[in-house]
Amino acid sequence: MFFTGRSVLPTPKLTSEGGSVNRARISAEPTFRHSLKRQLAFAAVSLASAVYVTFGLWIDPGLAR
Amino acid sequence: MTEGAGDQVFFEWILSYGLHSVISGTNPFFTQVLNAPHGVNLAANTSMPVLAVVFAPVTAFAGVATTFATVLTLNFCCSALAWRAFFRKYLAKSEIAASIGALFCAFAPGFIAHANGHLNWTAGWIAPLFIWRLFQLGESTRWKRNGVLLGLVIVLDYSVNPEALFFTVLATATFLSVWVTDLKSRNRVWQLFRTTLAGLAVATTVSATLLIYPLYMHFRGPQSFEGTGYSQLTYSEELLSYVSFPRHSLAGLLGLSGGHPPNASEATSFLGVLLPVVIFATWRVRRAAGGSAVPVLPALLITGGAFLILSCGPRLRFDGHRTAIAMPYALLARLPLFNSALPLRMGLVVVVVVGALAVLVIDRAMAEGSPVRRNIWALALIGALLPLVPLPLPTTARPAIPRFIADGTWQQFVPRDGTLMTLPLTSDVAPDGQRWQAFTMVRGSRVATMPGGYFLGPGGENGKGRTGAVPLPTSALFENAALTGVVPNVTDSDRRQASRDLEVWNVRLMVIPDELGPGVHGRLYHQCLVDTANALFGPGFRVSDVLVWKPTIH
Numbered sequence: 001m002f003f004t005g006r007s008v009l010p011t012p013k014l015t016s017e018g019g020s021v022n023r024a025r026i027s028a029e030p031t032f033r034h035s036l037k038r039q040l041a042f043a044a045v046s047l048a049s050a051v052y053v054t055f056g057l058w059i060d061p062g063l064a065r
Numbered sequence: 066m067t068e069g070a071g072d073q074v075f076f077e078w079i080l081s082y083g084l085h086s087v088i089s090g091t092n093p094f095f096t097q098v099l100n101a102p103h104g105v106n107l108a109a110n111t112s113m114p115v116l117a118v119v120f121a122p123v124t125a126f127a128g129v130a131t132t133f134a135t136v137l138t139l140n141f142c143c144s145a146l147a148w149r150a151f152f153r154k155y156l157a158k159s160e161i162a163a164s165i166g167a168l169f170c171a172f173a174p175g176f177i178a179h180a181n182g183h184l185n186w187t188a189g190w191i192a193p194l195f196i197w198r199l200f201q202l203g204e205s206t207r208w209k210r211n212g213v214l215l216g217l218v219i220v221l222d223y224s225v226n227p228e229a230l231f232f233t234v235l236a237t238a239t240f241l242s243v244w245v246t247d248l249k250s251r252n253r254v255w256q257l258f259r260t261t262l263a264g265l266a267v268a269t270t271v272s273a274t275l276l277i278y279p280l281y282m283h284f285r286g287p288q289s290f291e292g293t294g295y296s297q298l299t300y301s302e303e304l305l306s307y308v309s310f311p312r313h314s315l316a317g318l319l320g321l322s323g324g325h326p327p328n329a330s331e332a333t334s335f336l337g338v339l340l341p342v343v344i345f346a347t348w349r350v351r352r353a354a355g356g357s358a359v360p361v362l363p364a365l366l367i368t369g370g371a372f373l374i375l376s377c378g379p380r381l382r383f384d385g386h387r388t389a390i391a392m393p394y395a396l397l398a399r400l401p402l403f404n405s406a407l408p409l410r411m412g413l414v415v416v417v418v419v420g421a422l423a424v425l426v427i428d429r430a431m432a433e434g435s436p437v438r439r440n441i442w443a444l445a446l447i448g449a450l451l452p453l454v455p456l457p458l459p460t461t462a463r464p465a466i467p468r469f470i471a472d473g474t475w476q477q478f479v480p481r482d483g484t485l486m487t488l489p490l491t492s493d494v495a496p497d498g499q500r501w502q503a504f505t506m507v508r509g510s511r512v513a514t515m516p517g518g519y520f521l522g523p524g525g526e527n528g529k530g531r532t533g534a535v536p537l538p539t540s541a542l543f544e545n546a547a548l549t550g551v552v553p554n555v556t557d558s559d560r561r562q563a564s565r566d567l568e569v570w571n572v573r574l575m576v577i578p579d580e581l582g583p584g585v586h587g588r589l590y591h592q593c594l595v596d597t598a599n600a601l602f603g604p605g606f607r608v609s610d611v612l613v614w615k616p617t618i619h
Contacts, residue, residue, distance in 0.1 A: 042145070047138075050141035051138055053177065054458060056459065056460030057133065
């Protein structure tokens with residue numbers, strides 16, 4: 001990683017020489033769809049947590065005034 | 066909000082004023098509808114103009130209380146998302162590590178405490194957004210594009226919370242100055258330095274161009290002020306607070322909370338046993354990795370340590386008392402920007418550093434530890450984090466806006482050049498009047514101009530700023546009556562003074578609603594206010610659901 005000094009996650013890309021795809025790396029990497037699912041799940045958890053914390057404000061009778 | 070009623074009203078007013086300035090084209094950085102006749106310098110207050118304008122449609126259609134709840138909720142959510150993306154990009158391979166760290170950084174006790182009214186301080190996304198764009202300068206040769214983007218991020222961050230941006234810049238500079246010394250390659254350092262400097266020049270140009278007017282208004286505009294209206298000696302963090310449990314948490318529910326924060330919104334650190342657990346785990350990781358294998362650790366530890374010491378303020382506080390022991394912040398307290406900051410809020414940098422260290426520890430444990438070791442670390446971290454799980458923010462119902470204000474009846478009594486005065490004068494102690502004014506701004510009709518208000522302005526001790534309007538004898542008389550429940554012995558001298566004060570404020574009508582909102586420092590005595598007003602101005606009369614008094618000076 002950038003700061004930890006460890007290797008970064010494999011990035012699928014065409015090499016400049018020969019134009020071949022590094023298939024071994026791609027197979028080790030989570031698919032875009034899989035990653036998106038996890039991100040959406042985290043977004044849902046974050047939103048649910050935020051609503052839980054601010055719940056009182058959403059049911060405040062003064063809200064509609 | 067039970068524990069930040071005044072701040073909630075202030076930020077609702079700010080959001081309402083955003084809509085008002087969009088509709089009426091008034092200056093977003095200065096207004097005279099509050100604190101009449103002097104006005105309020107909004108650039109020097111936490112006025113969040115960008116968010117207020119972005120959410121103006123929500124304010125217009127759903128009311129300002131909905132906007133307040135929406136912004137607060139989205140701030141928490143976006144903070145978690147921003148920190149997760151940041152940790153994934155720069156610190157952790159493990160999604161679990163990044164997610165746990167992100168949730169902690171967004172919902173840490175310090176940010177939950179600030180959620181009691183401090184809308185701007187819940188915008189935890191400010192820091193990862195800025196640092197991400199800053200790091201991009203060193204990672205790419207596209208310094209012009211990245212410089213422009215960083216400049217825009219600076220403008221956004223400044224508009225939401227300049228104090229948080231200041232702390233972020235300081236913390237990032239501290240971190241990078243340590244991290245760079247660990248880099249082995251001089252060429253790498255030079256390359257980073259060159260592209261970062263070029264990008265920073267572009268970012269500075271962009272942000273300075275866009276912020277030149279707000280900055281001018283902040284420092285040289287009408288009603289600007291030096292320093293802060295709050296005492297840095299009081300708003301300093303106690304060392305013990307770092308290992309105390311927060312009140313609004315599972316630990317607090319079990320009666321384990323401690324510490325002495327200046328108020329509920331400023332309980333900034335309160336990490337419980339997480340701090341020692343993370344420090345111990347970090348030491349283990351560093352030892353296991355042979356030190357140099359994790360170059361980011363010294364930079365994080367030094368940054369966290371420096372901000373922990375700075376957060377203690379000019380004098381060490383211990384067990385709720387201020388000691389005579391001078392702290393390093395005393396050397397900085399008179400410097401520009403430092404003289405306006407509240408030291409204990411620097412503890413939020415420590416909170417984030419602890420979150421980053423936790424990410425590193427979890428990431429390492431998941432990647433390299435044996436299953437047994439992994440389970441031990443997992444149990445230790447769960448044990449440290451679980452007590453910090455927040456409880457929902459405490460709230461109480463507020464009285465409705467009086468019909469007298471809501472249906473516009475007040476306009477029959479107050480000419481356009483006059484002001485409406487609430488009794489007691491609207492202030493941080495009794496913010497109801499400011500809430501009514503916010504309502505009139507959202508309604509889009511005539512705005513009820515008022516003296517007083519809850520804001521930061523000039524007139525404090527030693528030429529510094531202060532909270533609210535400089536009190537006149539009559540406002541002090543009513544505030545004391547409302548807070549103490551004792552009707553003052555009103556004399557002719559008081560009546561003459563009141564006449565002069567009302568003339569200064571250009572008051573055309575004074576109002577006491579049937580139902581007073583809760584005072585920020587406790588109950589407000591309704592009957593006592595009515596008796597004081599009757600003694601001072603003669604008997605008032607009822608209109609709709611309020612009692613009113615018309616001054617005889619006009």
